[in-house]
Amino acid sequence: MGQGGHLLLKNKTPYRWKLTHKHSYQMKYWDNSFPSIIEPGSFAHVYIEWTEGTKNKKDDAGEIDYVMEGINASFQIQARAKNGFEINILFKNFHTNQIGNGETIRLGWSHNNSLVFMIAGSNGQFTSLGSRQNANKWMINLNDNKKLNEITIPGSHDTCTYDMSLVNYGYLLNLINIIPTVDPFSLLLKGAISLGGSLAVNRVVAFSQCQEMNLRKQLDxxxxxxDIRLKKEENHLQAYHGGIKIPMTFSQITQTCYEFLKLNSSETIIMSIQNEGDGNKPIGVLVKSEIDANKEKWYVDSSIPRLGNGTNKEDARGKLVLLRRYAQQADETKIGINISDIWPQxxxxxxxxxSDNQLFSIQDEYQDYILNKLDHKFLNHVRPFLKETANTLFINFTSGIGTTGGFVFPKTLAKGDESFSTFKGTNQLLFNHLLDKMNGVYGIIPMDFPEYPNDSLIPLIISTNHF
Structure with missing residues (x-):
């Protein structure tokens, strides 16, 4: 057998997609895999298989053309094997907010898995999504009246942990004397540090790192x-994960967000801010100081906002929305959507x-997962929260760790580890669950390593929205 996999095609336009041309050379499954019509508001999950193992396998090729009935717009799906198996999309006679007319995007290939491609919107205002593609302006075709609790929003858990460059053994030796002993994660760190040398560093990094994409790439x-965790250090706020210092300040984090929103004013960024220090070093004054210096770039009211068109104070478009997980002092002006007093530990x-009568459902069961039951995170916690409830903002973390009966690192739970298990990862289970979901409102889904599997999970989550 050759290499096989699927391509998910989602039609979220008002136009029928009609197959007008098909051709293949040495493809095992291609010509007859694609439906003749993909109706508006429907999808096709197409099986593709290459002829692998032949002398001329690099000549495998195929083309499928779809036209959008009623307008002079079409796209061609291409199979190419010259430089490794690859599925491409060529845009003909139309453009989206991401891709120009005549341009080709490369979705890549994923053996025994699925690639994702979606077009939403109408003529002149199309949005496209695809595996391995940026999605800078995916919110542009969402209705202005939608509130944030009416949107499915992908996110990152412990957003800034992609940079662990400050972690060395000398740093860990200093750390062991100051971290608390009552916090489970701190106890885990102390156990790791006791290994000594590079073993200690590798173990601490494995438990602390939850992301590989930098902040700008996550947004792109x-x-x-x-998910921003901060500690007060002298007169500034520093990013942390537990006791681990991360080489980013709050000002650097917000500056990256401001720059992104300046170029992509259709978007909004929900920023959850948590005090990763103790109550003796409150962060509220310094957070407010940053916000006050950039008032037009923040939504800090207490109610869940609508997207709006970005021109009104109550609109979220073009702004950061403060989701406040830190407690404020009695003399501080209350700002942001307050979840500090209801967060389930x-x-x-x-x-x-x-406290402002806003309704939430939150799943943040982050430990203790064990190696022979890694699917429990998804089956027992993530999946039950993938449901819609009116006027409720769902926050559904896919992340977690484990220390019982073997170590479960964030990456192990997110993407699996084929060296000792058939478990493919919580991200893959979420991906599989959403493959046949055309529309849904699943709330905020913060993830570890969300580029897995095959840079397709993020566009799949986004594609469940009502565009």
Whole structure:
């Protein structure tokens, strides 16, 4: 058998997609895999297989042309094998907010898995999404009246942990004397540090790192929820994960977001801010100082906003939305959507009502997962929260770790480890679950290593929205 996989085609336009041309050379499954019509508001999950193992396997090729009935717009799906198996999309006689007329995007290839391609919107205002593609402006075709609790929003857990460059053994030796002993993650760190030398460094990094994409790439790829953990250091705020210092300040984080929003004013970024220090070093004054210096770039009211068109104070477009996980002092002006007093610690709860009568359901069960039951995170926690409830903002973390019966690192849970298990990762289970979901409102989904599997999970999550 040759290499086989699927291509998910989602038609979220008002036009029928009609197959007008098909051709292949040495493809095992191609010509008859694609439907003749893909109706508006429907999808096709197409099986593709290359002829692998032949002398001329690099000549495998195929083309499928679809035209959007009623307008002079079409696209061609291409199979190419010259430089490795690859599925491409050529745009003909139309453009999207991401791709120009006549341009080709490369979705890549994923053996025994699925690639994703979607077009939404109407003539002159199309949005496209695809595997391995940026999604800078995916919110542009969402209705202005939609509130954030009516949108499916991909995000990152412990957003800034892609840079662990400060972690060395000398740093860890200093750290062991100051981290608390009551916090489970701190206890885990102390156990790792006791290994000594490079073993200690590698173990701490494995437990602490939750991302590989840097902040700007996360935003470019389509993530719109950021999980920011800060500690007060002298007169500034520093990014941390537990006791691990990350080489980014709050000002650097916000500057990256401002620059992104300046270029992509159709978008909004929900920023969850948490005090990763203790109560003796509150962060509220310094957070507010940053916001006050850039008031037009923030939404800091207490209610869940609508997207709007970006011209009004109550609109979220073009702004950062403060989701406040840190407690404010009695003399501070209250700002942001307050979830500091309702956040469930290592558990999940539905129908939580905050101090401003806003409704939330939050799943953040981050430990303790064990090696022979790695699917429990998705089956017992993530999947039950993939549901719609009116007027409720769902926040559904896919992340987690484990220390019982063997170490479960964030990456192990997110993407699996084929060296010792058939478990493909929580991200893959989420991907599989959403493959046949045309539309849905699943809330905020913060993830570890969301580029897995095959840079297709983020566009798939986005594609479930009602465009």
């Amino acid at each position: 790829r389509g993530l719109r929820f950021l 290592n558990t999940q709860k539905e129908n939580l009502v905050n």
